[in-house]
Amino acid sequence: MTTLFFWIFAVVVAGSALLAITRRNGVAAALWAASSFIGIAGVFVLLGAYFLAVVEVLVYAGAIMVLFLFVIMLLNLREADLKVVQGPRMHVGGAILGALFLAALVWTCRRSGLFDVPVGAGGPIGETGTVAAPLFRDYVLPFEIVSFLLLAAMVGAVLLTKRRLS
Amino acid sequence: MTYVLGKLLHIVIVAGAVLPGVGAVMVWAERRVSAFMQDRLGPNRVGPAGLLQPVADLLKFIFKEDVIPGHVNKTLYVLAPVMSLVPALVAFCVVPYARGMAIADVNVGILLVFAISSIAVYGISIGGWASNNKYSLLGGVRASAQMISYELALGLSVVPVFLIVGDLNMEAIVRWQKENGWLVFWLFPAWVIFLISSYAETNRLPFDLPEAETELVAGYHTEYSSMKFALFFLAEYIHMTTASALSVALFFGGYELPFVTLPQGVWGTVLSGLIFFAKMSFFLFLFIWVRWTLPRFRYDQLMKLGWKILLPASLAIIVLTAGGVALRETLK
Numbered sequence: 475m476t477t478l479f480f481w482i483f484a485v486v487v488a489g490s491a492l493l494a495i496t497r498r499n500g501v502a503a504a505l506w507a508a509s510s511f512i513g514i515a516g517v518f519v520l521l522g523a524y525f526l527a528v529v530e531v532l533v534y535a536g537a538i539m540v541l542f543l544f545v546i547m548l549l550n551l552r553e554a555d556l557k558v559v560q561g562p563r564m565h566v567g568g569a570i571l572g573a574l575f576l577a578a579l580v581w582t583c584r585r586s587g588l589f590d591v592p593v594g595a596g597g598p599i600g601e602t603g604t605v606a607a608p609l610f611r612d613y614v615l616p617f618e619i620v621s622f623l624l625l626a627a628m629v630g631a632v633l634l635t636k637r638r639l640s
Numbered sequence: 641m642t643y644v645l646g647k648l649l650h651i652v653i654v655a656g657a658v659l660p661g662v663g664a665v666m667v668w669a670e671r672r673v674s675a676f677m678q679d680r681l682g683p684n685r686v687g688p689a690g691l692l693q694p695v696a697d698l699l700k701f702i703f704k705e706d707v708i709p710g711h712v713n714k715t716l717y718v719l720a721p722v723m724s725l726v727p728a729l730v731a732f733c734v735v736p737y738a739r740g741m742a743i744a745d746v747n748v749g750i751l752l753v754f755a756i757s758s759i760a761v762y763g764i765s766i767g768g769w770a771s772n773n774k775y776s777l778l779g780g781v782r783a784s785a786q787m788i789s790y791e792l793a794l795g796l797s798v799v800p801v802f803l804i805v806g807d808l809n810m811e812a813i814v815r816w817q818k819e820n821g822w823l824v825f826w827l828f829p830a831w832v833i834f835l836i837s838s839y840a841e842t843n844r845l846p847f848d849l850p851e852a853e854t855e856l857v858a859g860y861h862t863e864y865s866s867m868k869f870a871l872f873f874l875a876e877y878i879h880m881t882t883a884s885a886l887s888v889a890l891f892f893g894g895y896e897l898p899f900v901t902l903p904q905g906v907w908g909t910v911l912s913g914l915i916f917f918a919k920m921s922f923f924l925f926l927f928i929w930v931r932w933t934l935p936r937f938r939y940d941q942l943m944k945l946g947w948k949i950l951l952p953a954s955l956a957i958i959v960l961t962a963g964g965v966a967l968r969e970t971l972k
Contacts, residue, residue: 501766502716505762508762515755524746524748525748525751528752529755531755531758532751532755532758536754536755537758537788537791540762541788547777601747602747602808
């Protein structure tokens, strides 16, 4: 049963991700990306990581993608506007960046021994408590620094859009 | 296998009969109560006291011509009402509406409700966009901006509940209240924020800005008619039902009564369900009462209230509650 559901969610995640990067319509692409996030949440549930699953939907599908959708809907791009950012250079550059990111991801996972852990052997991974303890006890300083980084980015964005500072 | 079949039956009964049933009665109640408040009678012709009016409305919705305007994005236009209704139905699944009767008794409980209702924004914003009409688009954008803003205050207003109870599970929160008293007495300001935010989340008056006749026609569902409109309409009423049920379960003791121990067995479960239903009905009535009493906010007032008053206030309550809980732990 679990294997069957895993494959269903895996197909949803991979298929939606593919559709998200191939759709020309921005709104459709954003919706497929959201569907991919919901599939990932399903995989988290199968692993017993309920908290992570809920946060995945709440933050990524429910907040970030909605804001993306917002911007896309308001910009209302036409095909002609997109021509500027197309062409072989964009494709090659994108492929190289994607491959680099994948390599970095695989390398990190191998180094941390994540691939050697059998499924379901980790105990209650992604429970509310097991997520909170490292975040607010062991790694509280890095965590706070990262949130300051986000705050700086936000203030910067507001500053850029404000023409007059009165 | 019997477990799976039992669960499926449970889901079909709750999502297919109980929730739409409550929604239908709410539509009737809304019209009757508003009529009484305005010294009218309201619909009283179909069935006893007009109770069968929703059935007549439903028949009309079904037999009405299903118009899909030529200028819309067809796929998303058809999908949007469904994307609006499904999260509304699913969000109710973790609510323990009688003793041990939540469809999904998961340990992240209430967070799941927020996660699912955060997806409900898609139906409305996509409906507005796919209609390809400036009033619909503006209505959809307004609705989603409002829902995203008040989701924050709504989510933060229940954090003190977890801090005090120490558990996200809804059944555990109800049990805690049985032993220590209703949480509304401990966290009255948090409940007020929860109530106000849930009115904004469900797009109800005094926050029903998404459909403003004078400026936006009917907002995101301007281009919708017949059954598709009915799905949007039903989704709003089911969201109200879920919001009322959450208010009962988180702040008003859920299906338990203070000072009374319910009997074990089937009768105790039935009784607990009736108690929950009675409490929930009061909050549903409150929705109607408020709608026909208060005038609506202006949009900038709405945003100011959400971001500058409710959000800081709920953060302050979290800090105070956390301090209180920490003090309790150290004194122990």
